[in-house]
Each structure stands twice: as structure tokens, then as C-alpha cells.
Amino acid sequence: MSEAAAAGRPRDTRIDEAVLDATRGLVAEVGYADLTFRAIAERAGTSVPAIRRRWASKAHLVHEAVYPTDSMVAADEVRDLRAEVRAVVERCLGNVGSPHGRRATPALMSELMADHALEVELSSRLLAGGRESLAARLAESAARGESRADVDLGLFIEMVFGTTLVAIVMRGREAVDDAWVDGLVDVIVDGIRVR
Known part of the structure; x- marks a missing residue:
């Protein structure tokens, strides 16, 4: 979210969540190109100006809705290398x-490739949310000798x-199953395990 969105009176997090939920639902239904702030506002029970105060563009909003900042963070109770990677x-x-x-x-990838500043901003947003936690977990794993x-x-x-x-593009979502996850986890764990 933009710095401007953080200024002024306190934000109503209920509006934020309603807008993010509406965005996820609508982008799944109509796709990125046909997604509008007006449709999101109607579904979320808010106004277009309220959305524009919170997000600088459609790309910013969709990026936050689809990729929460904890996307790369494992659950707190996980304390084993294989379970963390999984x-x-x-x-x-x-x-x-x-x-x-x-x-x-x-569509987001296309927008990011066309606008380097947007690419840097949104990629940094996503990495900032999970990088520190993931780095700490990998450091703990290294300290355990894993x-x-x-x-x-x-x-x-x-x-x-x-x-x-x-994998999703080449195989289709249905084929990316538990066996696929196990295979990817095996490859990653084998690559980072102490030899």
C-alpha cells in the first residue's frame, strides 16, 4: 500500500479486507483486463475513491490481493527443514x-515487464514481507545442521x-498435486542440505 494511504485518519481495515476479497473473487471471474475499480467497489460495498486512496493502481491492488506479504512464510510451528520447505x-x-x-x-507479469519502476516496487513489496522470516528460518535450519x-x-x-x-502453465492446476509438491520439495531439500 502506498505511503499516502497510510497518512491521515486511521484506515478502516474492514474496507481493506472487503476490497481485497472482492478483488480476488472478481479477477477469478472476469480476469485482469476486465477488472474495474467500479466493480470491486460495488462488490466490496465501498467507493472508487476509497479504493484509489488505498492503492495507486489496479496492479498494486491485484498484487496485494493475490500475493499477500506472507506468501513465502511457513507456519510458526514448523521446525524441520523438509516441513518448512514444503x-x-x-x-x-x-x-x-x-x-x-x-x-x-x-497479466501482472506483463505489466511488471513493461514498467521497471512498478516491477521493482511490487517485487520489493512481496520479498520484504517474507524474506526476513524465511532467512531466519533457513538460518535456524543451518544452526541445527540441516x-x-x-x-x-x-x-x-x-x-x-x-x-x-x-508447472501450472505446462501441466494444469489439477496435475500439480501432492506428488508434484513432494518432488519439488525433494529437489530443493537435496540442494540445500548439508552434505
Whole structure:
């Protein structure tokens, strides 16, 4: 969300959540190109100006709706390398493979490739939310002797996201099942495990 959205009177988080929920539902139904602030406002029970005060553009709103900042964060109770990697893969699959994720991701990628400043801003937003937590978890794993201490966090995230995205495009969401998740987890864990 923009700094301007944070200024002024306190934000009503109920409006935020209603808008994000409406965005997820509508982008799954109509796709990114046909998604409008007016339709989102109607479904969320708010106004277009209220949405525009909170999000700088449709890309900003859809990015936040589809990719929450905790997308790469495993559940707090997970304390085992394999379980942590699996939790991250499942979270990513839940976002990218959801009906709204499948409809929004290609259009968002196109917008990001066409606008470098937007790409930097939105990619930074997503990474900022999960990078610190994921780095801490990988450091804990290294301290337990499960994984190498020199794991490239960016490469780890790119492998999970990129592989998940390509698998959904090439195989279809239904084929990206538990066996697929197990296979990807095996590859990642084998790559970062202490030898």
C-alpha cells in the first residue's frame, strides 16, 4: 500500500479486507483486463475513491490481493527443514494456483515487464514481507545442521515461485498435486542440505 494511504485518519481495515476479497473473487471471474475499480467497489460495498486512496493502481491492488506479504512464510510451528520447505511450496502453490492467481499472474507479469519502476516496487513489496522470516528460518535450519549456511535466498524463492508457475502453465492446476509438491520439495531439500 502506498505511503499516502497510510497518512491521515486511521484506515478502516474492514474496507481493506472487503476490497481485497472482492478483488480476488472478481479477477477469478472476469480476469485482469476486465477488472474495474467500479466493480470491486460495488462488490466490496465501498467507493472508487476509497479504493484509489488505498492503492495507486489496479496492479498494486491485484498484487496485494493475490500475493499477500506472507506468501513465502511457513507456519510458526514448523521446525524441520523438509516441513518448512514444503510449507513454503504449498503457500506459493496456494497463491499462484488459486483461481485468482491463475487469472491475475500472467497479466501482472506483463505489466511488471513493461514498467521497471512498478516491477521493482511490487517485487520489493512481496520479498520484504517474507524474506526476513524465511532467512531466519533457513538460518535456524543451518544452526541445527540441516542445511548449508550459504543458501542463496533469492534463488530459493525464484525456484519455488518459478517452478510452481511453470508447472501450472505446462501441466494444469489439477496435475500439480501432492506428488508434484513432494518432488519439488525433494529437489530443493537435496540442494540445500548439508552434505
